[in-house]
Amino acid sequence: MRTSECDVVVVGVGGQGVILISEIIGRAAMLAGLSVRGVETHGMAQRGGSVINHIRVGCNYSAMISPGSADVLIAMEPAEALRYAHYLSSEGVALVNTKPVLPVTVTTGQASYPPMEEILAPIRNACSEVRAMDATGLATKAGSPQATNVVMLGALSKHLPIEEATLMEALSETVPAKFLEINRKAFELGKIEVE
Amino acid sequence: MREYLLGNVAIAKGILEAGAGVVSGYPGTPSSEIVDFLAPLAKEHGIHVEWSVNEKVAMEVAIGASWTGTRSVVTMKHVGLNVAADPFMTLAYLGVGGGMVVISADDPYCHSSQNEQDSRRYAHFARVPCLDPADPQEARDMILRAFALSEEFGVPVMVRPTTRVSHARSDVEVGSPGKRKENPSFEKNPPKRVALPVHARPLHVELLDKQAGIEAALAKEVWNKAEMRGKIGVIASGIAGLYAEEAIAELEADVSLLRIGTYPMPREMIGDFLERVERVLVIEELDPVVEEFAEMVAKERNPKVEILGKRSGHVPSVGELDPLTVRNAIAEMIGLPKKTAPEMSPEVLSILPPRPPTLCPGCSHRATYYAMKKAFGKDAIYPNDIGCYTMGVGMGTVDTCLCMGASITVGAGIRFGGEEKGICAVLGDSTFLHSGLTGLLNAAYNDARMTVTILDNSITAMTGHQPHPGTGCTACGETSPSLSLEDICRSLGVGFVETADPYDLESMIETFERARDHPGLSVVLAKQACVISAIRSGVRRPKFKVDEDKCGGCKKCVRFGCPAIEFDGEVAKINALCSGCGVCAQICPQKAIEVVK
Numbered sequence: 001m002r003t004s005e006c007d008v009v010v011v012g013v014g015g016q017g018v019i020l021i022s023e024i025i026g027r028a029a030m031l032a033g034l035s036v037r038g039v040e041t042h043g044m045a046q047r048g049g050s051v052i053n054h055i056r057v058g059c060n061y062s063a064m065i066s067p068g069s070a071d072v073l074i075a076m077e078p079a080e081a082l083r084y085a086h087y088l089s090s091e092g093v094a095l096v097n098t099k100p101v102l103p104v105t106v107t108t109g110q111a112s113y114p115p116m117e118e119i120l121a122p123i124r125n126a127c128s129e130v131r132a133m134d135a136t137g138l139a140t141k142a143g144s145p146q147a148t149n150v151v152m153l154g155a156l157s158k159h160l161p162i163e164e165a166t167l168m169e170a171l172s173e174t175v176p177a178k179f180l181e182i183n184r185k186a187f188e189l190g191k192i193e194v195e
Numbered sequence: 196m197r198e199y200l201l202g203n204v205a206i207a208k209g210i211l212e213a214g215a216g217v218v219s220g221y222p223g224t225p226s227s228e229i230v231d232f233l234a235p236l237a238k239e240h241g242i243h244v245e246w247s248v249n250e251k252v253a254m255e256v257a258i259g260a261s262w263t264g265t266r267s268v269v270t271m272k273h274v275g276l277n278v279a280a281d282p283f284m285t286l287a288y289l290g291v292g293g294g295m296v297v298i299s300a301d302d303p304y305c306h307s308s309q310n311e312q313d314s315r316r317y318a319h320f321a322r323v324p325c326l327d328p329a330d331p332q333e334a335r336d337m338i339l340r341a342f343a344l345s346e347e348f349g350v351p352v353m354v355r356p357t358t359r360v361s362h363a364r365s366d367v368e369v370g371s372p373g374k375r376k377e378n379p380s381f382e383k384n385p386p387k388r389v390a391l392p393v394h395a396r397p398l399h400v401e402l403l404d405k406q407a408g409i410e411a412a413l414a415k416e417v418w419n420k421a422e423m424r425g426k427i428g429v430i431a432s433g434i435a436g437l438y439a440e441e442a443i444a445e446l447e448a449d450v451s452l453l454r455i456g457t458y459p460m461p462r463e464m465i466g467d468f469l470e471r472v473e474r475v476l477v478i479e480e481l482d483p484v485v486e487e488f489a490e491m492v493a494k495e496r497n498p499k500v501e502i503l504g505k506r507s508g509h510v511p512s513v514g515e516l517d518p519l520t521v522r523n524a525i526a527e528m529i530g531l532p533k534k535t536a537p538e539m540s541p542e543v544l545s546i547l548p549p550r551p552p553t554l555c556p557g558c559s560h561r562a563t564y565y566a567m568k569k570a571f572g573k574d575a576i577y578p579n580d581i582g583c584y585t586m587g588v589g590m591g592t593v594d595t596c597l598c599m600g601a602s603i604t605v606g607a608g609i610r611f612g613g614e615e616k617g618i619c620a621v622l623g624d625s626t627f628l629h630s631g632l633t634g635l636l637n638a639a640y641n642d643a644r645m646t647v648t649i650l651d652n653s654i655t656a657m658t659g660h661q662p663h664p665g666t667g668c669t670a671c672g673e674t675s676p677s678l679s680l681e682d683i684c685r686s687l688g689v690g691f692v693e694t695a696d697p698y699d700l701e702s703m704i705e706t707f708e709r710a711r712d713h714p715g716l717s718v719v720l721a722k723q724a725c726v727i728s729a730i731r732s733g734v735r736r737p738k739f740k741v742d743e744d745k746c747g748g749c750k751k752c753v754r755f756g757c758p759a760i761e762f763d764g765e766v767a768k769i770n771a772l773c774s775g776c777g778v779c780a781q782i783c784p785q786k787a788i789e790v791v792k
Contacts, residue, residue: 014552026364029199037330040363048555049550062329064518066519067537103550104551104758108754109762114547
């Protein structure tokens with residue numbers, strides 16, 4: 001039997017605002033009267049390392065999602081999408097920002113960054129659908145590349161068992177008021193992108 | 196009131212609800228957010244919250260507070276408890292006044308730690324009760340219960356969250372803040388407060404006599420519960436109990452489950468459970484504490500029961516548990532197929548560039564290491580320590596990392612052991628004040644010929660920028676006495692003490708050369724603000740760029756390893772991450788890197 005209504009894995013690079021996505025979803029789930037569990041990466045890995053957060057909506061067990069069972073994978077960075085693609089269930093959906101963040105192993109020439117198609121092809125094989133988008137570009141269009149995470153949240157919204165209005169309420173409770181307009185726009189652009 | 200809370204914040208809210216009056220700690224992942232959350236609220240709630248200089252100090256401050264009748268808490272990570280072990284062990288004899296809770300957060304898999312030790316062993320060692328939460332709600336509830344238990348039995352109580360509890364978030368039911376005890380006072384009572392042998396002997400007897408009562412009280416806690424569903428059973432503690440519950444639900448299996456959340460463990464309950472099953476799997480994070488106890492109880496109650504777990508190889512003995520591992524261990528025991536996690540083939544994964552945590556763009560530690568290597572050479576010995584700077588291991592200037600403060604002492608030992616090469620030990624300012632002072636005193640006293648570099652960025656950066664005595668303010672933001680690390684080092688007996696700015700590479704290298712040539716113990720203070728705290732406090736340095744016509748493509752700047760420098764075709768390029776430290780411009784032999792005007 002299923003032990004959670006919706007399991008979301010959010011991955012990216014330390015500093016990309018991965019925790020904010022979890023926080024907004026968590027608050028929204030609470031507003032919707034759903035139990036919610038999450039787990040975050042703090043500490044050492046935050047220093048430019050790869051980070052992973054788990055969020056389980058409508059779940060009363062632990063916050064950890066098992067590999068092979070995530071309904072949605074949100075990747076703020078394409079290489080990180082592939083690194084954690086094994087978390088996806090075969091029916092799952094991957095939402096991938098196509099803007100790379102080059103790790104220091106690449107900038108210093110010890111490793112190279114793979115072409116986008118080589119990253120996305122194996123993810124396509126692992127799940128039912130991959131939606132690749134230039135979320136950073138869309139966020140810039142909305143007013144700030146910092147809002148990339150909220151673009152991704154907008155793209156995620158239709159997969160969550162939470163009303164859009166509730167997500168917007170949680171968004172406005174979470175982001176500073178002066179950036180709310182940019183974030184609203186970013187959410188909208190992300191949502192339209194996957195329609 | 197229901198809130199979506201981080202485990203550590205749920206703990207902090209529990210501390211407020213319990214009406215604690217004193218909270219102390221030393222930062223350490225995954226425990227840091229408890230004090231981080233409480234410090235800004237201290238004034239409003241009339242409580243004392245402090246970042247202490249180390250865990251031993253923090254423990255002793257909390258003990259003193261408890262002896263006035265005030266409820267107190269001390270927080271640390273598991274390895275911090277090693278530092279605080281001395282007061283902890285004897286406190287169990289002397290006992291508490293007001294309730295005292297020791298929070299020691301364990302880190303299975305060493306997400307941000309140097310080992311995987313299990314704090315439950317310490318609780319057992321000291322004969323102190325320990326509560327093991329499975330999630331943020333239990334963590335908050337256990338804090339409240341821990342204070343009551345502590346006062347009922349006169350002993351400190353340990354609460355031991357793990358990383359996946361401290362850094363989990365969930366909807367948590369919390370109550371209103373409580374009131375701290377009125378009219379606190381220290382009552383003189385030498386037989387209970389002075390650990391002389393004549394007092395310690397009867398206190399040891401008293402402590403052992405308390406155990407049966409503690410065990411009986413804990414056996415009734417809601418965190419110990421059995422659900423019988425057949426002759427095959429699982430005993431699981433803490434977060435593993437939640438994994439097991441989910442696995443049994445998902446497998447829709449008739450497996451009995453006993454969840455354990457308290458130590459000493461409920462002996463009768465475990466015995467009853469073992470009598471009613473034929474085979475049992477014990478699942479717990481870290482050490483086989485429950486497993487060993489179950490084996491002992493089984494000898495009396497049901498010697499025929501088959502006990503599986505870490506010792507039988509059904510549950511891993513190292514690293515961190517997760518729901519899939521637990522599910523498969525249970526499935527294997529009951530003869531159901533294991534679920535294989537989908538794996539990407541090694542060929543697919545081989546295209547991925549590794550992304551290790553690194554020093555930030557513009558971090559002064561990178562420049563210090565660069566200068567150090569220029570002066571001491573690649574063959575010198577570089578004993579290192581605990582902090583962001585350990586991430587410089589790829590630069591060839593991190594040769595050892597043992598525990599807080601050990602860079603200086605291990606370095607001295609390497610010299611006395613007979614190593615003749617240059618020795619340059621490295622530790623941060625927070626680590627130096629934590630436990631480097633005594634090591635430096637020892638090195639000066641015993642005449643260790645070596646250099647000690649203190650990376651002085653005025654903050655405890657790795658754990659989230661907590662202040663320390665060198666920062667100039669307390670956890671609550673009050674101004675603290677100004678401190679001169681130079682004066683401290685001189686007064687400890689160091690003959691050579693000089694400060695330099697790592698962003699000024701030439702002077703940094705020259706300072707290292709003088710320190711290297713000094714005939715005795717020398718200290719170099721590499722002083723530059725943490726780049727993250729500088730940016731947060733509004734410091735904006737002009738960024739740098741590469742003049743493509745001048746760049747010869749030698750990659751010297753690229754090899755420096757700053758994430759802001761890339762190589763683009765035939766020339767270097769500086770990306771948007773540049774924080775303007777300007778060190779790469781000093782490295783470039785072509786003078787091709789210049790300020791963006």
